[in-house]
Amino acid sequence: MATARTANPTSVMGLNKPANGQLKGQPKPANLQSIPSAAAQQPAGPQKGSSIPQSSGGIKFGDDWKKCLQLPPKDTRMKTSDVTSTKGNEFEDYCLKRELLMGIFEMGWEKPSPVQEESIPIALSGRDILARAKNGTGKSGAYLIPLLERIDLKKDHIQVHVIIATPGRILDLVKKGVAKVDKTQMMVMDEADKLLSQDFVILIEEIISFLPKDRQILLYSATFPVSVQKFMAKHLKKPYEINLMEELTLKGITQYYAYVTERQKVHCLNTLFSRLQINQSIIFCNSTQRVELLAKKITQLGYSCFYIHAKMMQEYRNRVFHDFRNGLCRNLVCTDLFTRGIDIQAVNVVINFDFPKSAETYLHRIGRSGRFGHLGLAINLITSEDRFNLKGIEEQLVTDIKPIPSSIDKSLYVAEFHSVDPDDDGGDGEAKQKELGAA
Numbered sequence: 001m002a003t004a005r006t007a008n009p010t011s012v013m014g015l016n017k018p019a020n021g022q023l024k025g026q027p028k029p030a031n032l033q034s035i036p037s038a039a040a041q042q043p044a045g046p047q048k049g050s051s052i053p054q055s056s057g058g059i060k061f062g063d064d065w066k067k068c069l070q071l072p073p074k075d076t077r078m079k080t081s082d083v084t085s086t087k088g089n090e091f092e093d094y095c096l097k098r099e100l101l102m103g104i105f106e107m108g109w110e111k112p113s114p115v116q117e118e119s120i121p122i123a124l125s126g127r128d129i130l131a132r133a134k135n136g137t138g139k140s141g142a143y144l145i146p147l148l149e150r151i152d153l154k155k156d157h158i159q160v161h162v163i164i165a166t167p168g169r170i171l172d173l174v175k176k177g178v179a180k181v182d183k184t185q186m187m188v189m190d191e192a193d194k195l196l197s198q199d200f201v202i203l204i205e206e207i208i209s210f211l212p213k214d215r216q217i218l219l220y221s222a223t224f225p226v227s228v229q230k231f232m233a234k235h236l237k238k239p240y241e242i243n244l245m246e247e248l249t250l251k252g253i254t255q256y257y258a259y260v261t262e263r264q265k266v267h268c269l270n271t272l273f274s275r276l277q278i279n280q281s282i283i284f285c286n287s288t289q290r291v292e293l294l295a296k297k298i299t300q301l302g303y304s305c306f307y308i309h310a311k312m313m314q315e316y317r318n319r320v321f322h323d324f325r326n327g328l329c330r331n332l333v334c335t336d337l338f339t340r341g342i343d344i345q346a347v348n349v350v351i352n353f354d355f356p357k358s359a360e361t362y363l364h365r366i367g368r369s370g371r372f373g374h375l376g377l378a379i380n381l382i383t384s385e386d387r388f389n390l391k392g393i394e395e396q397l398v399t400d401i402k403p404i405p406s407s408i409d410k411s412l413y414v415a416e417f418h419s420v421d422p423d424d425d426g427g428d429g430e431a432k433q434k435e436l437g438a439a
Contacts, residue, residue, distance in 0.1 A: 065098060072108040089117050094124065096149050104145065113138035118242045119218075120146050129218045130232060131242040135367030139220045143188050150185065160186035167195060167203035174210050181210050192219040193360075196231050208235055222367070223360050253366055254412045256404040257380040257390060265353060265381050266294075270301055272351065272379060273331075275407075277414045280324070280346045282368050283333045286354035294353060295333040307333040336361055344368070348414065349377045355386040359396040375412060379404065 089112055091104050112120065115133040122129055123146035133139050147160045158181055163170060173179035187208065189195045195204055196219075208217075217236055219228070232239060260268050269283070283298075285291045288309040295307035306329045308320045317337075324332050325344050336356070347368055356362045366378035380401065382390055394401055 065102065066105075069102060069105050071106060087117055091145075094120050094145075094149075096145070100145070100148055109141065113141070114244055115139055115242065116142045116145070118244070119143065119220075122240045122242075123147075123216075123218060124149060126216050128216055128236040128239040129220075129242065130224070130228075130236065130239045131218070131220045132224055133220070133222065133242070133244040135222050135364060137244070140190065143190070143218050143220060147186060147188065157183045159184060161188045167200050167207060171203050171207050174207065181207075182212060184211050184215060186216045186218065187211060188218045188220070190220050192221040193223045193228065194221075196228050201231065205231075205235070222363060253376045253378050255366065255378045255380070255399065255401040256408070257382045257401050258404045259387075260381050260383065262383055266297055266301075268381060269298075269351065269353065273301075273303055276349060276377070277410050278330060279348045279414075280327070280344065281331050281349040281351060282344075282347055283331060283351045283353050284356070284365050285333060285335060286356070288335055290354065291333050291335055298331060298333065303331060304329045305331045305333060308337065309335045310337045336365070348375065349379070352378070352380040355380055355382055355389060356393075357389065359393045362393050363397060375414070377408070377412060 091101060091109070091112055096104075114137065115131060116138050119129060119131055119142035123143060131139065131142065133142075143161075151159050151162070158179060163173070163179055165173075170179065174181055189204070194200070208215075217239075219232075219236075219239075258268055283294065285294055288311050291307050291309045295305050298305040306320050306324050308317055312320075320332075323329060327346060333353075350366050350368050352362075352365060356365060366376075380386075380390070390401060
């Protein structure tokens with residue numbers, strides 16, 4: 001994919017707004033850690049020349065197939081019990097195809113997470129599933145692995161979730177006869193709470209009407225509203241229910257709030273940038289206009305910044321996401337477009353520049369850090385108008401959002417493999433610490 005990059009502005013007053021959402025400010029010395037290589041950030045996929053065979057005939061009986069694997073660097077970061085509290089199962093216990101197992105290991109996946117342990121064998125049996133698990137604990141693998149296992153490459157028709165699209169687009173393809181789903185075995189709904197909301201449920205039910213009666217339906221989400229019960233009763237057959245949500249927020253995410261006025265927000269954000277050991281950060285605003293204004297302001301402060309929102313052309317959104325995921329920029333300002341299904345391992349800090357209105361949105365926002373049991377930091381800038389909403393979200397999520405301290409312990413959100421200088425205070429000394437505490 002081609003990469004469009006905006007040159008560093010020579011004068012912040014003359015900064016023009018690019019259409020592609022990629023703003024880059026002048027380099028500014030700060031106590032910000034360099035972004036590690038992609039191999040260290042996240043599990044790497046198979047490289048060119050990978051040893052994965054194209055068919056099972058490529059592996060002879062008795063071969064030690066594990067010797068052929070091209071494994072990515074081992075992830076040595078600490079993981080929380082969200083993903084380590086397992087029954088001790090191995091991926092090999094599920095009798096998966098050899099090619100699929102090789103792909104799993106070459107992606108850097110070592111052992112199944114709790115939701116994968118619960119889901120994979122049930123999904124392979126053909127039973128309907130309703131699974132509730134936290135963001136970032138492996139839900140995608142919980143349905144993708146059995147989905148790929150059940151696909152028969154010899155059959156030339158749509159079998160499962162090989163079509164990945166929005167409900168409206170799928171329904172359009174089905175009605176036009178482009179997507180023939182009369183032999184489809186499985187239908188998977190990730191982020192099912194959103195898909196079964198009033199905006200989409202009618203489309204979903206119409207899609208289901210084209211499927212065979214003996215199809216399998218799998219629902220996955222972190223939150224399930226009451227409306228899901230009605231859908232379950234109508235369309236699912238004795239679903240196997242998985243609930244791994246004793247608590248809603250990820251154990252590895254530390255949450256803080258800072259009381260500020262609206263005019264103090266940018267100053268507080270600048271202080272956070274100078275004080276925190278940021279690998280990559282995602283900064284949320286409540287409107288597209290505020291996203292663009294804040295992104296421009298961040299570049300004027302001298303920090304690299306991209307932005308993304310729903311009013312941008314899809315081509316530009318794809319490019320911004322691709323470049324940010326590949327570590328070409330440290331900070332991304334966005335709307336709630338970026339709250340679901342986004343897995344970027346390098347993100348260790350999420351900042352709610354504008355506090356969200358609902359507990360559900362808050363949960364999905366902060367879940368962009370601390371992925372798959374790793375550590376992350378969530379900081380909320382709270383105005384006087386937000387204080388009651390803050391209390392309500394704490395109560396609904398049964399979580400504790402603490403006042404921000406004058407100095408934040410780096411061990412709460414910095415991965416072990418990062419090189420951290422404990423004596424480096426960013427050159428700001430006690431003055432910056434007092435500013436952060438006062439904010």
